Amino acid sequence: MTSTQYPSLRIHCPCAEPVTDDDDQEEPEPDSPSKPAPPPTPETTTKLELPPSLDNPFALHTLNSLYFCDVCMVLRCERCVVEEVVQIYCPACLHVYSADTAGGANEASKVTRKGVRGDDVTFCSRNCLQCPLCFTNLIMLSQSTSDGSEASGTVYLQCPHCSWDSRYQPRNLTFSKHSSLYQQVRKLSGNTKADEASDTTTTTTATSRFAALSSFYQQLYESLDAEEEESNAHSAPPSPLFSKRANRSLETIRFMKSHYSKQGGAAASSSPSLPAVTPASVLGTLGRAGGVSSQKAREYGEKEKERYVEYIDEEAEEEEALRVRDVTTLDFTPTLSQRLANPFFRPARTSDLLPLPTRLRARRAKRCRACRHILVRPDVSSRKVSSSSSSASSMATGAASTVATAFRINLLSKNYLPSLRITYLPSTSHAPASSPYQAGFIPHVTYTFVLTLFNPLYEPVKITLASPPRTPRHSHLVTFLTPLFEIGPNIEDDWDLQALASLRRKFSELKRTGTANIPLSQESGRGGPNLGIIDRGRNWTSVIFEVVPADARGSEIVVPLFVSVAYEAEVEKDFTARGDGIGGTRDGGLFDKEQRELAFWSVLRIGKVIQ
Amino acid sequence: MATSEGDGGASNELLRDVIGLRRQLSSSSPSTPGATSSFASSPLLSPSTRQQHADPPLILDIGARGIRAGIAGSERPTCEIPIAPDRKGRIRSYELWDLDMRSTKIEDVHDTLQAILRDVYYKYLLLDGKSRKVVILENPMMSVQLKKLIAFVLFSYFQSISVTFLLSPVCSMLAAGARTALVVDIAWHETTVTPIYDYKPILSAVQSTTRAGKRLHDIVNETLKEFTTVSPSFDEVEQFIGRAMYCSSDDTTTSSSSQQAFAVTLSGNTYYVPGSESRYSPLVQCFIRRAEDNTDDIDCFPIPDLIAYCLSRLGIDTRAGMLSRIVFVGGCSNIPGLKLRLLEEVRNCLVSGGSSDKSVELQKNFRPWAITHRSRIKAITSLGAWSGASLYISREREYLLSGGAAAAGSMAIRRVRAETASGISHGTSSSFRILGEVERDKFLLDRVYADNIFDWTVPAKYA
Incomplete structure (x- = not known):
């Protein structure tokens, strides 16, 4: 588990309510906002309560990972958006495998998949393969380019990171064609177990076994189907009571029939105990004595089944156990993640490892869960690709098939909510000047921090900070000297760098001199509204x-x-928003002023108290 | 036949139900006349869900230690995601739930499951949640609370159309191509032994023991700690189990050779641990060896004893077919040689017939019978529960798509649930409740339904 970097700041999304059985939580109507309302605004003098899920790590997000619904005026986290796959692409070659061609914003977009087989769309079916050891993208090299005769398209793969080589013994893997390596590897993965009988528990290839079972069950179903038609013809109005009996007898017929259809008419004599039976006659006899015949038929079914059951190859199993026993380090067996990474088979030895296919990725559109408003919509038009991502298109074959990086809609919280930054301010009078993040905080010593808020909006904002005077669990004392202040608008596009530079100067100065000469306290001249504002x-x-x-x-x-x-x-x-065409000339302006309030809880992790 | 719905009494409806009943693969069960069997309306492939029935459903195998997911029709799951603390520090535990549900925080399970399934949908399968139906494999011992939670996450967050629970042992058996089997699932929290006769799980005879992956993990952890004097991390122990453990067919073969030390790297340093003591003995201790004085608790039987016990509780005709159809599945069964060893121990347990070396509890309940040939007891290979479900679902789907769908609109994946836990004898008549798909709207709107649908001790009429 990774240790937390101090100081860290996370924003709490109000959607993270614990699972309750309340009916409003289980409201399935997508249009009704099932999420709790945004936290109460500070203007209402009701007591501010800490949300119960404030210490749930799943409810806390960085500002950059949050979205903002400008209809609900609430921030949205990954858990309160609905995602839709819009485009599937390969992260290595940027080839687009499918695109949302409909493009309709409101209708449910249906992704059309181009894969030949249903499962193929999960992986890049071109030449993108990954190192089985370290999962880096492999590079394709031509076999012995110096030798002119051998350079007939034979290629091999090498990992640029761990220098794994596909020509390693004992596999010595080279590819005769330099195209569709994925298919070649896939074929190899299917055969890998058949080649080496001493391999793991399953001696036949899983693929062929699966296919055999699949066709077996198909036969079963077909025979089932035939019987059903017959039974429908025989017993046109099935009564409920009859159906129970018929159920049993039909089952019998099913297996008899499958038995005889397999063996053919001549082979039927091989089972002399039972004369040739027609389903109808069986039905008749079973009506009287269903149980016994049913049992017999089951035995036939079992016999029929025998060839689909595969016994454990005890020798191979034993051999494999002995092989593992004689191994003296872990290096000969792949790690669990290396094993799990292979989607085709489970490699038992490090030498069994084959290049991995590259998993495709999806670009997703995101909607607000409450109002279905689109928050994020990637631009999937192929037009923009050639212009916007020239570097990407140069890598791939055609510009039109590569993935775009642009977004049509991207409502991010960082464009709506102020971003916060914490800086430790060393104070010579109280605390040691060294960073307490590593050293730990000493109890009962006052530490001073600077909280900087950046306003991304084009309007000046009034900020209200609120914090419980003592933290909930351990009751550390926290005092915000200035709970109310204003921030100017973010009018110009570029940062005012001079001011930032001045802040940095000021900080470095403060670090030298300490906080003694900052007007923090009440008796200083700059009291009043600016109390506690550093800059x-x-x-x-x-x-x-x-x-x-x-x-x-x-x-x-x-x-x-x-x-x-x-x-x-x-x-x-x-009236303009409604679009009823009256026009916004009555008051001489198109815009109204509206008071808006956004509010959120955040969690600052300052550090740890010393042991 | 008492159908809970279809009260219109139309013969068409009845016909469909009858056809549906016959066609069930998993429930070709004889049932007593008048037994309450109900079919949850199941539109897996009904014409009402127009578009979706072209898409094969998603199959999820949700275990305590990992999730396997993929689309029906493929032979292996597309992704297998182990549960481990993530980089964001949100998931803190290595297991999704604890065996003791009282000490499991259900909110944590909810959040973790949601986060992992998000990855499954959008990182691995690249699917929209609402586009697919979901089939979930469940252990017969899975708690109702968990099932409800899984359904809730899928319905409320991913907006799945419907959720169907399939018994994972049945699927394991299907992936072995058998019709009757004794499925031994060596999972993380529990090893479960499920007898299945003629596609029908005999749920009353299901046995379980805590001798499973977690116990093995603890034993190996202790062993490594003892030999190296450092305490290995969770991941290091799991790597050791997955990469170094082996099992011989009996104790003598190990003692002769393979005494060389085994190099293992723990927290950066390489240690040498004795070969067979650390790599082989924990397995025997965990799965096979009985407690001293044969005082194993009822939930802690060694696996061979548990298999023998389970078989002894079955009827004579039922158990005969199972002897040659033992299926070992589950994470730990991949340890080289373990299946063979367990099979060998089962043979010893059953053929020698000496009841002297059985545990106290087993002796009390054991009904010995004569098996003369050791070779009658055999194990068969299985592709695993996920593949079995994939086989079954894709076959069923294909069948319905190819024309069967029109005839059997209400036909869908159905499975057999025991209505009550009491008095189900093996293989003979019993009353069953058949649970089909659970639909999203019904689940989210109807609270009583949601509370009861997964509880198979609740009679059908209340669900």
């Missing part, structure tokens, strides 16, 4: 908060922080 730029503001760890050794300092963003948005007037 601000055009669309960002840095505020200070303090953490006093409680005496809970080894515990993690986790600060729940509620952020509310209020702004005045310009919205199109309602």
Whole structure:
């Protein structure tokens, strides 16, 4: 398990409610918003309650992985969007295997798959193969290019990372053709067990066994079908009571029939105990004594079955066990992930490993689960490919078949919600200057942090921060000195770099001098609304908060922080939005001002208290 | 015949039900007249679901340690995803659920399952959830709570059209091409022995023991710790089990050779552990050796004893067919030589007939019978439960698509459920409830239905 990088900041998605049996949770109607409403806004003076799922790791996301529904005005995580596969492509050669040609935004898009066989669409059927050891993309090399006579298209594969080579002994794998290597490898994977009898538990190839069983069950079904028709003819109005009896007898017929149809008329004499029977006569006799004949018929069925059952090859099994016994290190057997990675067979030895096919990937459209509004829609038009991803198209054969990287719609939360950043501010007066993230936090010492919020919106926003004065579990003391402040609009496209540079200067200065000369306290001149604000730029503001760890050794300092963003948005007037053609000239403007509020919970993981 | 629906009384409806009954592969069961058997309306391939019936359903084999998934018709699952802590730190455990459901946090199972199935759908199979029907393989011992949860995740998050549960031992048997079998599934939490006679699982005789993958893991963990004085990580133990373990057919062959040390790398350092003690003995200790004084608890029988016990509880005619049809499936059965050893132990247990070396509990319940030939007891190979389900579903589908569908609109995947756990004798008449597909709308709207549909102790009329 990976250790958390401190400080980390995750945003809580309100969709993460625990599984309940409430009826509203199980509301299947897609149009009704089954998700809980966004958290209460700070203007309502109701007490803010911590969401119960705030410590659920599945409910916490980075800002970059969140979407934003601009109809519901709520952030959406991967769990509260509905995904639709729009396009399937190979990540190695960028070949597009299928595309959503309909393109209708509202109707359910049906992906058409081009694969020859149903399962083939999972893998790239061209030359993209992966190293069986380290899963890197293999490169195809021509066999002995120096020798002119041998360079007749024979190729081999090599891994650029771990230098695995397909010509390794004992396999010595080369390919006669340099096209559709996937098919060649697949064929090899099918044969691999037949070649080597000493291989693992299953001595025949799984593929042929599967095919044999498949045809066997097909015969079974066909015989079933024939009987049914017959039975329908014989007993036209089946009564419920009769059906139970008929069920048993028909089963008998089924196996008798399959038995005789296999053996043919001449072979029927091989079983002298039973004279030639017609299904009708059997039906008649079974009506009287169903049980006995049924039992006999079952035995026939068993005999018939015998050739489809395959006994364990005890010798091969024994041999394999002995082979493993004589191995002295793990190196001779592939790792579990290497075994699982092969979709065709289960390799028992490292030397059995074959190049792996490359799994295709999907570009997905995402919809809001509550209102079905599209949040993300990849651009699948082939036009843009040649222009937008020139590097990609140069790799593949045709520009039209490569995957595009553009999006038609992409509503991301980072374009709506302020992004947050935490910086530790060393304070000479209280805490040691060294980074406490690694060293750990000392209880009862005040640590000062800078929280910087960036506003992505084109309107100035009012930020309200709220946090429980003591953290829920270990009651570390947390104080946000400035819970209310404003951030300017993000009007210009480029960052105002000068201000950022000045901030960096300021920070480095602060790191030297400590926080002593920052106007933090009430008695300083810059009190009032700007209390605790370290610096601000055009669309960002840095505020200070303090953490006093409680005496809970080894515990993690986790600060729940509620952020509310209020702004005045310009919205199109309602009548224009409805599109009833009146036009927006009544008030002299097309836009109305509307108060909007966005709010979310976030979780700051500051660090750990020392042991 | 008491059909719970189709109360219109139309003979057409009845006809269809009758045809459906006959055609069931998994439930060619004789049933007493008047037994309540109901068919959940199952539109797997009904004309109402126009488009979808062209698409083969998705088959999920959800185990405690991993999920196997793929589309029906292929011979192997497209992906096998082990359950392990992920990089984002969301999944924290190596198993989806605990054997003791009381100590399982059902919310965690929900979240983990959802996250993994998301990967299954969008990373491996590249499918939309709502486009496919889902078939789930279940162990006969799977808890109702889990089944409900799986269905809930699939219905509410992935919007699957319908969910069908198939018994995984039956599928394992189908993948062996047999009609009667004794399926021994050596899984993670439990080893389950399921007798199946004539495609019909004899659920009353199903036995299980906790001598399974998890116990083996613990034993190997202890062994490695003892020999190396470091405590290996979960993954290192699993790698050791998967890559180094072997089983000989008896104890003597191991002691002679193969005493050389085995190099194993734990947390960066290479250690040498004694060969047979670490690689072979844990297997015997876990699966075969009885507890001292034969005081194995009832849920902790050695696997050979459990097989013998299970067979002894079957009828004479039933058990005869099973002796030569033992199927070993499950993750641990892939350990080289283990199947053979277990088979050998079963032979010893049954043929020698000496009841002296049986555990106390077994002796009490064991009804010995004479088997003279060791060679009568045989094991057969199986492609595995997933492949079996794939075979069955694709065959059924193809059959229905090729014209059978019109005749049997209500026909679908159906399976046999025991209506009550009480008094089901083997192979003879018993009452069965047949559970078909569970539909999304019905499941999500009807709470009583959702609560009861997976509970086969609830009589059909309430579900």
